[in-house]
Amino acid sequence: MPLRIVQSKQNARLKQLRRALAHPGRDAHSLAGIEGPKQLEEAQRAGLRVACVFVAQGAEHLLDGLSLPPETEVLLLPRELLDSALATETPQPLAALVEPPNWTWDTVFADHAKAPLLIVLAGLQDPGNVGTILRSAEAFGATGVVNLAGTVSAWNPKAVRASAGSLFRLPLLTAEAEDCFARLRAEGVRVFSTAVQGAEAANRIDLAGPVAIMIGNEGNGVPPELAAEADGAVTIPCPGPVESLNAAIAASVLLYEASRQRAGDRTIATHPSRKDKSAARMGHPAEVHEGYRL
Secondary structure (H helix, E strand, C coil): CCCEECCCCCCHHHHHHHHHHHCCCCCCCCCEEEECHHHHHHHHHCCCCEEEEEEECCCHHHHCCCCCCCCCEEEEECHHHHHCCCCCCCCCCEEEEECCCCCCHHHHCCCCCCCCEEEEEECCCCHHHHHHHHHHHHHCCCCEEEEECCCCCCCCHHHHHHHCCHHHHCCEEEECHHHHHHHHHHCCCEEEEECCCCCEEHHHCCCCCCEEEEEEECCCECCHHHHCCCCEEEECCCCCCCCCCCHHHHHHHHHHHHHHHHCCCCCCCCCCCHHHHHHHHCCCCCCCCCCCCC
């Protein structure tokens, strides 16, 4: 494949890569930056269009085996020049600009034979959490993830790495809260907010049907105005003295419980008794002393 040598920081493509990594998701129609041969391989496997590949001098061997289309630009540049555009502490000698998938609500609800399972991210700020949630969502069969306003971009370099390629394959939407809840209601999807008090244990809630689970900000949880839009609240019983679970771990546990129920294992998913329901309404759910706070 033909290589074009770049020697200047002012190269238009290099500046585009720098912007994409520093300000991901600013423009919904812009290209996204990814780093490293593994990410590039995953992006290609997912069918993403690769607009440009950057490779450091001396690392040309990383291009071996890549089946890049003729229209993909391949730029060869000094290692220090490439490093100056990358966001990681230990930059890799290869990066690329790719076109993000064009997911829509219709994509999320395309499989009518499968009950939708969505994760709604409400104000998460840690890109590592967002990427890990995407990875768990794909692993446990979620049909999509929705980023509400205030959530860090899933194309943040740390989120991309933590997703381990799931970002390229799992439907991911960015939506305003009002539009999100309206669409979920129209599709008959029950929305569960996550909470510590006044919530039912995950194994007591039917997660086998069409459901969306809201994961809130790492420090403040789901905002009250968004929690008010939910059909119910869910918690993870924690018998230990830990005050809270990490947002990504909590989402992963809930996704596992939904997956378990959908696989037909409902042995401990029981409906709460009348006494339990009464306690829950009072803000003291029976058998749920600690959950997780997001």
